[in-house]
Amino acid sequence: MSNVPETAVDSGPGGPHGESVIEVADLVVRYGAATALQGVSFSVGPGEAVALVGPNGAGKSTLVNALSGIVRPASGTIRIRGRLAHVPEGRQLFGELSVEDNLLIGAWGRSDRDPAPVYAVLPELRGLARRKAAALSGGQQQMVAIGRALMARPDVIAVDELSLGLAPKVVTGLAAHLRALNAERGTAVLLIEQNARLAFDLCSRAYVLEAGRMVVSGACEELARSNEVARAYLGGGTGEEP
Amino acid sequence: MTQFLMFLVNGIAIGCGFALVGSGLVAVYRITGVVNFAQGMFAVVAALSATSFVALGIWHGVAELMAVLVGGFAGLATGVVAVGRRGTQPLTALLVTLAVGFLAYAIEVLVWGDQPRSLPGLDGRAALLGVPVQRQYLLVIAVTAVVFVLLWLFFARTYLGKALTACASNPYAARVVGIDVTRMAFIAFALGGVLGGVAGVLVAPLRPISFDSDVSLIVGGFAAAIFGGLTRPMMALAGGVLLGITEVMIRAYGDASYGTVGALVFLIAIMIWQSARRPTLHKEAV
Numbered sequence: 001m002s003n004v005p006e007t008a009v010d011s012g013p014g015g016p017h018g019e020s021v022i023e024v025a026d027l028v029v030r031y032g033a034a035t036a037l038q039g040v041s042f043s044v045g046p047g048e049a050v051a052l053v054g055p056n057g058a059g060k061s062t063l064v065n066a067l068s069g070i071v072r073p074a075s076g077t078i079r080i081r082g083r084l085a086h087v088p089e090g091r092q093l094f095g096e097l098s099v100e101d102n103l104l105i106g107a108w109g110r111s112d113r114d115p116a117p118v119y120a121v122l123p124e125l126r127g128l129a130r131r132k133a134a135a136l137s138g139g140q141q142q143m144v145a146i147g148r149a150l151m152a153r154p155d156v157i158a159v160d161e162l163s164l165g166l167a168p169k170v171v172t173g174l175a176a177h178l179r180a181l182n183a184e185r186g187t188a189v190l191l192i193e194q195n196a197r198l199a200f201d202l203c204s205r206a207y208v209l210e211a212g213r214m215v216v217s218g219a220c221e222e223l224a225r226s227n228e229v230a231r232a233y234l235g236g237g238t239g240e241e242p
Numbered sequence: 243m244t245q246f247l248m249f250l251v252n253g254i255a256i257g258c259g260f261a262l263v264g265s266g267l268v269a270v271y272r273i274t275g276v277v278n279f280a281q282g283m284f285a286v287v288a289a290l291s292a293t294s295f296v297a298l299g300i301w302h303g304v305a306e307l308m309a310v311l312v313g314g315f316a317g318l319a320t321g322v323v324a325v326g327r328r329g330t331q332p333l334t335a336l337l338v339t340l341a342v343g344f345l346a347y348a349i350e351v352l353v354w355g356d357q358p359r360s361l362p363g364l365d366g367r368a369a370l371l372g373v374p375v376q377r378q379y380l381l382v383i384a385v386t387a388v389v390f391v392l393l394w395l396f397f398a399r400t401y402l403g404k405a406l407t408a409c410a411s412n413p414y415a416a417r418v419v420g421i422d423v424t425r426m427a428f429i430a431f432a433l434g435g436v437l438g439g440v441a442g443v444l445v446a447p448l449r450p451i452s453f454d455s456d457v458s459l460i461v462g463g464f465a466a467a468i469f470g471g472l473t474r475p476m477m478a479l480a481g482g483v484l485l486g487i488t489e490v491m492i493r494a495y496g497d498a499s500y501g502t503v504g505a506l507v508f509l510i511a512i513m514i515w516q517s518a519r520r521p522t523l524h525k526e527a528v
C-alpha cells in the first residue's frame with residue numbers, strides 16, 4: 001500500500017511537504033435559519049495531534065461532519081490532503097453486523113480490505129471479531145469505531161468525543177492507542193473532547209470553539225496556563241478544583 | 243388425507259407468492275424506511291410482460307427471466323422517483339410510490355389493455371408422496387426456496403449485502419464511512435423489483451393477472467412482511483406461507499368467500515400473540 005494520498009480534494013498551492021492535511025477557511029454552516037459555524041478557520045498539519053474543545057452546542061460535531069462531507073457548508077473552503085476518517089460522536093456502529101463486518105465496511109470504496117493492520121493497532125478487537133457490535137460495552141464500541149475509521153488507512157483521523165460516557169480507565173486505554181497511532185504511524189489526529197485535560201495531554205495544539213467561532217488557539221501548554229481557558233475547560237485555573 | 247395434502251401444497255404455493263412480494267417490501271423498507279406501495283405493481287408488470295414475451299415466441303424460461311428484469315427496472319425507476327432527491331422523508335416517498343402505482347395502471351392499460359391475461363406455466367400433475375399435485379405449484383415452491391436461500395446468502399455473505407445491511411442499521415454511519423446511501427436505496431428498490439417480478443411470473447400461471455391485481459398481491463405481501471416487522475425476509479417467508487395455507491384451508495373447509503379475510507384475521511391474531519409474548523428489552527442498542 002503506498003502512502004500517496006488518493007483522494008486529495010484540492011491539492012492547493014505549494015508542495016506536498018509540510019502542507020496541512022486539513023485546512024479550513026471561513027467555514028459557515030447553517031441548519032435552516034440557525035448558523036452553527038460562523039466563519040471558522042483552522043488547520044491540522046501532517047502527523048500533528050490537534051485538540052478541539054468547546055461547550056455543548058459550540059459546533060464541534062458540525063465541523064467534523066462538514067470535514068467528512070456529511071453536512072454541506074454554506075460558504076468557506078475545506079481542503080483535505082489525503083484521506084480523512086471520522087469517528088462519529090456516539091460511536092454509531094452498525095449494530096446488526098459483527099465487529100469484523102463493521103471493520104470491513106470501514107474500508108468501503110477500497111480494494112484493500114484486510115483488517116490485519118487494524119488488529120495490529122487494536123489487538124483487543126481480534127477477540128471480538130465475531131461478536132455483534134450492538135452487544136458490546138461502550139468502551140469496546142468506541143474501539144470498534146476507531147478501528148472502522150482506521151480501515152480507510154487515513155492520513156488524518158477525526159475523533160468526535162473520545163471519552164463520552166466511558167469510564168476513566170477505558171478512556172486511558174483508548175487514548176494510549178491514539179497516541180501510539182499518532183507517534184508511530186504518523187497519522188494526524190483531530191480530537192474533539194469535553195475532557196480538555198485529556199485533550200491537552202494528548203495533543204500539541206488546541207482550538208477553542210464557542211458558539212460557532214474559534215475564540216482561542218495555541219499550544220496546549222500555553223492554553224493550559226491561560227487563566228481564562230483553564231477556568232472554563234480545566235475546572236478552574238486560579239485555585240483549587242471544586 | 244390426500245385431499246388435505248393437495249390443499250396444503252396449494253396453500254404453500256399461494257403463500258410463496260405472498261412471501262416473494264413481502265420480501266420485496268422488506269428489502270426496500272429495511273434499507274430506505276419506505277413502505278413501497280408500488281411493490282405489487284412490479285409483480286403485475288413482470289407477469290404482463292411475460293405474457294407478451296411468450297406471445298412474441300420467446301422461449302419459456304427466457305421470457306420469464308426477461309420479465310423479472312423488467313420488474314427490476316420498474317423497481318429501479320420507482321426508487322429513482324421516490325428517493326432520488328436527497329433528504330426525502332420516508333413518508334413522502336411512501337406517497338410517491340402510491341402515485342407511481344396509479345400511474346403504472348395507466349401505462350399497463352395502454353400497453354396490455356384492461357382484460358386479465360394468463361401465462362401458461364407447467365402443465366400436469368406430479369405425484370408427491372403418492373398425492374397428485376400441480377407441477378406449477380411445485381415449481382413455485384422450489385423457485386421460492388432457491389430465491390430465499392440466495393437472498394440470505396446475499397445479505398449474510400456478500401460485501402454489497404453487508405453494506406446494504408449497514409445502511410439499514412445506521413444510515414448516518416453509512417455516510418460517515420463514505421457509502422452513497424441514495425445509490426444503495428436504488429439497489430434496494432431494484433432488488434424489490436426483481437423479487438416482485440419473480441412473484442409475478444410464478445403466480446401468473448395460477449391465476450389470470452390484470453392491471454389491478456397488484457392490490458390483492460400487496461395485501462398478502464404486506465401481511466407477510468409485517469409478520470417479520472417489515473425487516474426480516476425469513477419471517478416474511480413464514481408469514482406468507484402461513485397466510486397462504488390458512489387462506490386455502492378456509493376456502494376448502496369453510497366458506498370460500500371468507501378465505502382472504504379469515505387468513506388476515508388469523509395472521510393478526512398470531513402477531514398479537516407474538517408481541518404479547520416477546521419481551522421488549524431488545525431494542526437495537528446502537
Ligand SMILES: Nc1ncnc2c1ncn2[C@@H]1O[C@H](COP(=O)(O)OP(=O)(O)OP(=O)(O)O)[C@@H](O)[C@H]1O
Pocket residue numbers: 031034036054055056057058059060061062063089
Ligand atoms: N441536524 C441538525 N439540525 C439542526 N440543528 C442542528 C443539527 N445538528 C446540530 N444542530 C445545532 O447546531 C449547533 C451545533 O451543534 P453541534 O452538534 O455541532 O455542537 P457540539 O459542539 O458538537 O455539541 P456537543 O458538545 O453537545 O456535542 C447546536 O446549536 C445544535 O443544536
Ligand SMILES: [Mg+2]
Pocket residue numbers: 060061062089160
Ligand atoms: Mg458534538
